[in-house]
Amino acid sequence: MNIKMASLPQLTHGSFIPLYRQIQQRLLGQIQSGALKPGEPIPSAQEIAATLGVSQMTVRQAIKSLCELGVVYSRQGKGTFVSGIKLEKDFRQVLSFTEDMKARGSTPRSRVLSFDAQQPSAEVIEALHLRAGEKIIRLKRIRQANSVPMGIECSSLPLRVCPDLLDTFDPRNSLYEVLAERYGINLVVADEVAEAGLADAEAARLLRIAEGSPVFFFKRISYVQNGQPIEHVQSTYRGDRYKIVNRLTRPNVGLLGSPQSM
């Protein structure tokens, strides 16, 4: 048995953390600490199960989750190996500006341009599936990182889902935090479209860049887990200060072909 495996503390049965998560964390720790290096095999499922006194299925569950993260990969008949692919944190995710900037190591701040209830535009009605006459809350902010203006963001939310937001929300705080804590709204998926464009006069003034400078135009619709759209965001970000960092992955095979009912 691998010494690295055996020398770690015991698993705690019946704790609030499932066994497979403990095993997952244990392996992840060994990989991130360098005890298991890229290209090396990790102990086999059999071996781990025997050492830790758990079922093989439980171990496989842990290993499978690490495969999905990309930190290891399995080869039938050979073993499971540590991948050299890094587990970066700065890829684009459903993050509020606040979270995003903190993850990138900057201090976020916002200046509120406007915050009020409005009639939605046709685009927002469509995006948020609003009923006729339904109002929205609109929050327009300048986003700053370390006191440098980065972008202009205009968020729209259905008034219905956060009726007293106008009274209770301090717009300097993180909108996503308040949605989660006060209304139990957790945004888990967002669809985003980015375009490259040029700053118009207003954007140039607010972002303190020259008119005609390169900028990103974003449109984003964020959804809660049941697929209901909650937020529409339209924003303009400085091209000289902002980059889009993405990790792209291969589509999952086996799901594309034959969507008929077998």
Add this chain to the structure above:
Amino acid sequence: MNIKMASLPQLTHGSFIPLYRQIQQRLLGQIQSGALKPGEPIPSAQEIAATLGVSQMTVRQAIKSLCELGVVYSRQGKGTFVSGIKLEKDFRQVLSFTEDMKARGSTPRSRVLSFDAQQPSAEVIEALHLRAGEKIIRLKRIRQANSVPMGIECSSLPLRVCPDLLDTFDPRNSLYEVLAERYGINLVVADEVAEAGLADAEAARLLRIAEGSPVFFFKRISYVQNGQPIEHVQSTYRGDRYKIVNRLTRPNVGLLGSPQSM
């Protein structure tokens, strides 16, 4: 038992397609066909297992994979429900330009500007982890969709991994296809950075746009499953013709905190 479930054909035990994939496809088919609508619960794991004559674990494996796709979500004690989040295909993935354009419904074509072995730049050496003196193959192409120039792409690959590519590759074909079929190289992950910028004189001429038009600058490094970098791409795409479409998801919880070895 749900009629929709029972009325479908039997599963085939011992076929080359695992049972859990058959169940997964079966459910996906029912969702995509509208037999199961957003917001509705799918049959419980117990129920499906009993009807199909398989173990609950197998059913759960199928359901879990659908959760990861985002097409359903589970609530402990309540059930598993169809999400309204669409399973779109046009999100950014590790796709060759050829695949990407076909997925978007356009006809891809490429014009080769140059295709030769070269000494790599410092940036490419770093990106591809090249040894001192190691050469690369460089392929510079104009990418067209329906005969309209979309972008300029410059791919670099280590000569070592595809030594006879220069002789055998017809540069009008898909590079990714040839890498997979001839060399068994499958790119599964790519890290990409996009910036917003302005077209310089050369880019403007090649893309037939005005100098100073908005463009995307991309840099991409693609990896095979063991984490080895295989391809470095630097490209410039027209801002008026190209959009970045992303689906963003919430970070998986439970993996961020406490990366120590428990």
Add this chain to the structure above:
DNA sequence: AAGTGGTCTAGACCACTCG
């Protein structure tokens, strides 16, 4: 032949939700 990962079973207990 031995070891590996991939799939599958037939149970079990728990935590949670709802009536």
Add this chain to the structure above:
DNA sequence: GAGTGGTCTAGACCACTTG
């Protein structure tokens, strides 16, 4: 209390790789 999803067990057989 009944039904649900979440986790776990102790086996099993298969496909695959390597010596």
